[in-house]
Structure formats: structure tokens, C-alpha cells
Amino acid sequence: MPPRSDSAKDAPLSRTGRLLRFTASTRWAHHTTALLAGVCIFTAACLYISPLSQLVGRRPLVTVVHEWTGIALPMPVLVGMVSRALRSDLRLLGRFAPHDRRWLRAALRRTGTSNIPSGKFNAGQKLYASWTAGAGLVMVGTGLLLWFPELASLSVRMGATFVHDWLALTIAVVLAGHIWKAAGDPGAREGMWRGTVSRTWANREHRLWRQEMDGHNDRDPLSDTLTDLRTDASRTETGRNPRDPAGAPPS
Numbered sequence: 043m044p045p046r047s048d049s050a051k052d053a054p055l056s057r058t059g060r061l062l063r064f065t066a067s068t069r070w071a072h073h074t075t076a077l078l079a080g081v082c083i084f085t086a087a088c089l090y091i092s093p094l095s096q097l098v099g100r101r102p103l104v105t106v107v108h109e110w111t112g113i114a115l116p117m118p119v120l121v122g123m124v125s126r127a128l129r130s131d132l133r134l135l136g137r138f139a140p141h142d143r144r145w146l147r148a149a150l151r152r153t154g155t156s157n158i159p160s161g162k163f164n165a166g167q168k169l170y171a172s173w174t175a176g177a178g179l180v181m182v183g184t185g186l187l188l189w190f191p192e193l194a195s196l197s198v199r200m201g202a203t204f205v206h207d208w209l210a211l212t213i214a215v216v217l218a219g220h221i222w223k224a225a226g227d228p229g230a231r232e233g234m235w236r237g238t239v240s241r242t243w244a245n246r247e248h249r250l251w252r253q254e255m256d257g258h259n260d261r262d263p264l265s266d267t268l269t270d271l272r273t274d275a276s277r278t279e280t281g282r283n284p285r286d287p288a289g290a291p292p293s
Contacts, residue, residue, distance in 0.1 A: 184202040
């Protein structure tokens, strides 16, 4: 069972300290899912890549491990949903706001996304989570058809094999990109391993979420986004922060 996380120790940290980003239950669900996904990919490689298959051997055992690991893949998230914090994170991952569309446009144009305010999760993370969840369901469904061939006709099983194999390769590529992206962001890694992040990182990458943690959750996120964008533009033009008193040096 995952560690308990909906206790007083998981409340947001002080304004002068670090910010709590992920509770123990959320981190447990993420790490366990990552471990199961790694086992699935490794066992699949052992089944399809001849040199690796010969090196590992014991093909029937590898097949059984692959099958049961695939069935267990959704379990960490399902078990972790006893945590209110994880359920809240899942709801946030499924909601797109105007600033998310702005983030996506900047990402597609390669103009930089750090200056675009985001909530707890940016649009890229939301898309990755949605795609991974959908791909995982397809993999489980097609895998069951291959595990129990009597459930479908030969033509259906051939289609399931095609989808299962090529989607598995796609998942491996996307997962590698996810790991590469996380490797280049120490703040994101710190949040997932330690559970807390610095205010500087939060303000740069997830400004709307940082404002919420600081008690500004009664404000309209879209209004905050537009205000922050106007502030950044004014600071660039005038060389000072327009929110500061007149004549005050830039912060």
C-alpha cells in the first residue's frame, strides 16, 4: 500500500520555505508505474530482439512476467487514488485552460515556454499524461487478445498484434523523450523525488500554481496570466517593474 499522504505533514510549506509539489502517495504511484513500465519494455525487448532473447533465455518465464506486469500496470494509480492529493492531480491533468493553449503555441513555434504562466501542470505534461493513459488502455486491451486468442478471430488477433507491437515501440520512444526532458530539469526531478521544489523554479515554470500555493487561489487564473504577460512586456520596454513604486529600481 502507498504511504499515507493526506495528513498535516503534507500541507503546503511556509511562505519562506519550499513548496510541496507531490505527496508521498503521488510519488509512490509514479515510481511504481515507472518500474512496471520498465519491466514491460525490457521483457518485450527480450521477446522481440533475438540477441537479447538468447542472452536472457527462459522465454516462457519472460512471457509470463511480461503478461502479468502489463496487467498490473494500471494498479499503482488505481490504488493511489485513495489519496485525495493524487485524485486532485488527476483532475488537474484533465483540464485545459486558455494559458495551456498559449503554452502549446509557444512550444510548437519554439519561442520558449518559461515565460508563459502555467498551473501545477503545463500543457505538455497534460498531453503526455492523456496520451499515456489512452495508449496504456489500448496496450492492455490488445495484450489480452493476444494472451487469450480464443476471444477473437484470426483477423482481429492479427490487427491486435500489429497495434500492440507498433504502439509499444511508440510508447518506448515517447517514454525516452519524457526521461530526457526530466533529466534536463533538476527542479522537476527534485519535485518528484523529494516532493518539494524551490520557489524560484515554481515561479519560473508554474507561476499560477505558485500563486495558488501562496494563497492567491481566489484570483482568476486567466486574469493572472494576462496580468503577468503585460507585466513582462512592460518590464522589457521600461526597464523596471511597473508594479514597483515610481522611481524604484527594478527588483
